[in-house]
Amino acid sequence: MTDVPTARDLHAPADMVRWYAPVQLLQTAARVAVSTALGDQLDRRLLRPVPPDELTDFSHRDQLVLDFVADSGDGWNPTYAVAYWATRPVLRVHGPHGRAYELPRASVLVFGGDQVYPTPSRTAYEQRLVLPYECAFERSAPPHPVLFAVPGNHDWYDSLATFTKLFLDKRWFCGWQIHQRASYFAARLPHDWWLVGVDVQLGSDIDAHQVDYFRALAERMGPRARIILCTAEPHWVRAHEQRDRKARLRRVRDGNLAFLERLFGPRIRVFLSGDLHHYRRHATADGRVQKITAGGGGAFLHPTHVLHDDPLAGGHGLRCAFPDPATSRRLAWRNLAFPLQNPSFGAVTGLLYLLIGWNLRAALDGPPAAEFLPALSDMSSALLRSPWAALWLLATAGALVWFADARRAHRRWLAGLVHAAAHAFAVLALTWLAGQIAGACGLAWDSAAAIGIGLVILLGLGWLFSSLIFGVYLLLAVNLFRRHGNEAFSSLRIQDFKHFVRLHVRRDGALVLYPIALRRVPRRWRTMVGADPGEPKLVPDDPHPDTLPGLIEPPIVLGPG
Structure with missing residues (x-):
């Protein structure tokens, strides 16, 4: 029995980032300042244009399961807990009303931004991201699952240098094949569903190469295409929280999200994003369009009670929040122990x-x-x-x-x-x-x-x-x-309330979304001696019942039409 992973000796398991440690504050501030000042001059997106016809095609399959994991790469316990449960051959979960579901492992994994904290480096990625996922799923058997990654602002703090080496210059990430050669991507899924990942560098405009690529993609899609759009930031939340009406309308009209919505039109059926480390789902009244913030891949928890719950522009109403606002407000009281936490x-x-x-x-x-x-x-x-x-x-x-x-x-x-x-x-x-x-x-x-x-x-x-x-x-x-x-x-460094979203394109053409909750991540792990490379090196050894995964809310079904 051990609390420490033994798969590799290269790095020790990471603790949650101590954001208020003075040295950490200075280092993070320096990296942010440099990347902000030089971002336009060091835009690596301009160096890696993707041919307009480059596309990963899964359309020959009759169904497909996909995982969306965002804001990982912080402390060992939450990052490995998400990696462990996401890579089980069959994930058994119970819904809010007690119904049980058996979900097969995903064929596609999408990292939705901010794969490492606090700032990117080879050591940070290895310690906080690669090591947990390698311990969970070092190798796979054919047909190999595929990985895509959207860079977030923390990935951009070294101008995407380490992200490029890890996700764009290599063919494998642990047990996953890598199918992208730029920081943006597209894949055709079964039954005319499409997966699109967009890179918005530190909040700047979409670069010209992406514009050309996505315009060609939009022309290639038929009128019945339905898009799952992955971005590193929930622009719909940012715009909504800007309570000044003129600024809010200007941001909605001129932002990158507005450009994509104009380009793809009503074909976008699901918006997926991280950046905010909680789960919040907005939807139209008929449920045809979903806007989901799901940044629960491993980083510290963000509150839900600070955001407004009135409908977004376009009538997208708030349907679910995890943790619920009352729990979020209660957790905030831990700041009274700030001297002990920091x-x-x-x-x-x-x-x-x-x-x-x-x-x-x-x-x-x-x-x-x-x-x-x-x-x-x-x-x-x-x-x-x-x-x-x-x-x-x-x-x-x-x-x-x-x-x-x-x-x-x-x-x-x-x-x-x-x-x-x-x-x-x-x-x-x-x-x-x-x-x-x-x-x-x-x-x-x-x-x-x-x-x-x-x-x-x-x-x-x-x-x-x-x-x-x-x-x-x-x-x-x-x-x-x-x-x-x-x-x-960030002062509290809460490990719990982690989550990821499993999406299933069914044989009938419907898309079902399963928001998977880890209300409490294990604090102890047991080493599996002699484990096969495709099996986890560590398994949970925490008897607390909340360490088992469950659904945040009942499955969300988007019909085939």
């Missing part, structure tokens, strides 16, 4: 407390008054008289205003300044506390021992209270104002 974050904020409090102390003429309110007034005046203390406080306030998640400038300023005021109050309170402790010990205000006590309290308790204030800020923002959903839940 222990190294306080090193930076505690140091800021130390710099502000040290300079504040130097500006005081003597120990603060024993009564807190008079002392607070004196210390506030001293804070303003100290250039260095005021400078560090202003720098902190500026950073928090920049960090605030608000569309309107006055709300951003208000949120940032209130947040900064809470930290300023904490610094003053800790400075006062240090003075009282030194006085109780009979130490002179300017003695080395008193100064030492003050610095230890500012750094030590500042480490704790600054993180706690930050966590409370995120909790209030996400639960009261529907803001900071990404920041509030």
